[in-house]
Amino acid sequence: MAEFVMPSLGADMAAGTLANWRVALGDTVSRGDIIAEVETEKGLIEVEVFETGVVEALLVAEGEKVPVGTVLAEIRAVSAAVSAPASVPPSESAPGDIISSGASDVDLDGPMASPAVRRRAHELGVFLGGVEGTGDHGRITLDDVQHLAGAKAAPIASGDRVRISPYARRIATERGVDVLRIGGTGPGGAIRASDVLGARVPEPRKSVSAAERMQSAIAAAMTRANDEIPHYYVEHSIDMGNALAWLRETNASLSVAERLVSGAVVLRAVARALRKHKKLNATWQGGEVVPSDGIHVGLAVSLRGGGLVAPALRSTDEGSLSDLMARMTDLVSRARAGALRSSEMTSATITLTSLGERGVESVTPIIFPPQVAIVGCGATLERPWVVDGQVVPRPIMRVTLGADHRVTNGHQGARFLSALDGLLQEPEKL
C-alpha cells in the first residue's frame, strides 16, 4: 500500500490545508495525476500523486489542516486485488455527517465547500458554481447556502428570452460565454457580436490566496536568506549582439506560434552553463551542500497584483529551444493564473530573475533558500563597446550572480559567468 502524504510545498511550510480532493474512493490514478488541491500561503497548489493504483482510503477531510508528512490517502498498486473501500473518518464540520465520497452524487471538483455544505446546497437546490463564500479563503458556509436559497441566486435560464443575434449566439457558444451575463448594445438591448467578443470567458480556476499571505511568505524567505546566507556577488557585462541577431533571424523564419523571446535563450544558456558548475546548482540543507539531481531553473515571475513566485522549469538544459520556449510560456501563464503544480514549486535548483523589461541596468538579487545561487539579468542596452580596436555600439546585458559563500567563492562564480558569456556568443548551439 502506497501512502500519499501532505507534501512540503515550500521551505517554510509546516502544515497545509487539504482544500479539495480531486479523486474519489475507488478511482484509479496514474503517476502524475492531480489528486488534490492543497492550500498554502502561496496559494492553491495542485498536488500530483506519484503512484499508480486505486485509491483505497481518503484519510483527511476537505478543509482539514494537517502537518507536513501526514498521510492523506492510501493507494493500492494496480496489480493487487482491490478490497472493499475502507471506512472513512467522520467530518468535523457537523455531528453525524459523513464524508460522502464515491457514493455521492455531488461534484467533488469545483467550489470550496465542505461535504455538509454541499449536501445542504443539494437539498435546497442551490447551485454552487462560481459562488464566493464568506468563510475563510472564500469557503462557502452553511449560512451562504441558506442565503442563496432564499435569494434564488442560481443562474437558471429565466422565462424571458434573450435578445441576441444568431451570429452572436453562435460565437457565444463557441467561446463559452454565458449570454445571460452580458449586456447588449443593439436595438432594444439586443446582444450583438461585438458584445460577445468583448465579454470575458470566466476563469476556470480562481486563486483563493490573498496577496498579503503571499507577501508575508516572501518576507519570511527573504529575511531568512539575508540572515543565514553569506552572499557574494560577481557581475559581468555580456555582448548580446550575436544572440539577438540569431534570434531575429530565427524568428523571421518561424510562424507566430513558434516565436522565441530572448529570455528563453538566456534561460537555456544559464542552464547549460550550470552543467560544468554543479556547485552552483545545489541546495544547502542541514548544514551541508546537497548537489541537485538535474538542472531545474526557477523562473522568477512577478504577479501583477504584487507577489512573486519562482516555479521551476524541469531539466532546463535539455530538449530543443522551441520546446523550452513553449514550456516557459506555459509556466508563466499558469503562474500568473495561479495554477502551478506542487513539483514546480519545490524543485528549483537555482533561480533566474530578469528585470530587463523594466529597463533597469542590473539587479543584485537575494538567493531563495535552500538554493545556493541566483542569477539576475538587467536590460540589454546599446553601449559603446570596443571591438577589434574600434568603438562601436553593441547591445550589452549586465548579469549578476549572487551565490552562497559557504558553497562557492568568487573565482568559481566568475568562471560560471564567463562560461555563460561564451554560450551566449554561440546561440545556434543552445
Add this chain to the structure above:
Amino acid sequence: MTSDEIRAVLLSCLTDVAPEIADEEIADDADLRDELDLDSMDILRWVQGIHKALSVEIPEEDYGKIASLEDAIAYVGTRL
C-alpha cells in the same frame, strides 16, 4: 469587422494574457507595456492570440506599431 469589433477582440486577447486587467479602463492611447506592466513574453502571447483569433500575423519588427490600443486597432484593421 468594425473598429469596435477589432477593439473588442484585441482587448479580449489581452485579458487572456493578463486576466487581472479586465476591470481596468485602458485608455486607447496608453502605452500598453508601461501602463499594464506587460513584458516581452506577454506581448508575444498577445500577438499569438491575435494571430489565432484574426489570422493577422504581426512580425517582430512591427511590435512598435502596436504599442497602444489605438495603434494596434489601426494596424490590425489594415491587415484583416
Add this chain to the structure above:
Amino acid sequence: MTAYRDAVRTALQTLLREDPRVFLMGEDVGRYGGPYAVSKGLLKEFGEERVRDTPLCESTFVGAGIGAALGGMRPIVEVMTVNFSLLALDQVVNNAAVMRHMSGGQFEIPIAVRMATGGGKQLAAQHSHSLENWYAHIPGIKVLAPATVQDAHDMLLAAVEDPDPVFIFEHQMLYGMEGPLDTEATPPSPWKAAIRRSGSDVSLIAYGGSVHKALTAAEKLEKERVSAEVVDLRSLRPLDRETIVGSVSRTHRAVVIDEAWKTGSLASEVSAILAEDAFYELDAPVVRVCTLEVPIPYAKHLEEAALPQVDRIVEAAKRSVGGG
C-alpha cells in the same frame, strides 16, 4: 472605354457574323436603329432577313421567336421594355418556359430575349417598372442582369449559346455608361454573382442599375469607417447562393438593393436565402432597400424619392452595422 449600348451591339455583330441561325427581331430595331441605338447600323450590314422590324404586338413576335427557335433558329428577340413584355407573358410562361418539360425533352427553345428595364427617366407609372422578379420566379427559363459594359457584351453571347430561353434585362439608365470592354478575354460564367468591391462590415447586394449606386454608397461608407462589400448578383435565375451566403458569412450583415417594389421582390428572395443558409452568421436583420410602394411618379423629385438612392443605401448600411 466603350458605351454599354455599343458593347451590346458588338456582341450582336459577332453573333450575326458567326452564326447564320442568329437573327434579331423587335420593334424599331431595323430602320430606326433601335430605340436605345443598340442596333444602329446592323440593318445595313446584315439585311432584312437578319434584322427584322416587327409589328407593335409583343405576344405575336415573342411567340414567333419561340416558333423560330423551335424550328432550329437562334433568335434574339428585343422587347422594347419590360413594361410592354407583359403582353407576351403568356407566351413566355406557358410556351417558352414549359415546352421542354411538356415535350419530355423533345423540344428545346434556344431563344434569347433582351429588354430594357427600370425607371429614372420620368417615364411615369406605366413605363418605369422593374419586373425582373416576375421572370426570375419561373422555372424553365434563365434570367440575367448585366450591370457592367463587359457583362452587357458577354452575357448576350452566353444567352444565345444556351439551349434554354434566357431573358436579359438591360437597365435603361446604363445604355450610355462607359466602361472597359475586352472582347478577347474568356468570360466568366454568367450564372455566378461577382464581388465588385471587397469589404468586411456589411454586404451590399444588388443587381442591374442598382449596382453602381451600391458602389457609390460603399465609397461614402468608407469615409465613415464602415467597410462595405458590394455583390453584383449578375444572374437572377439561378441566383448564386454560394456567393451571396459566402459574402454575408464574412461580413455578418446584409443590405439588399432592388429597384423593384419590396413586396415579393428578389430582395425578399435573397433575404430568405440568407435566413436559410446564413442564419447563424447574421449579426443584424437583413435590410431591403427597394422602391417605395407607390406607382412610379412622373415628377422628377417624386420619382427620385421613390426609387432607391445612394443615401438610403448608406443609411441602411449604417443601421445594420449598428445592430439593426
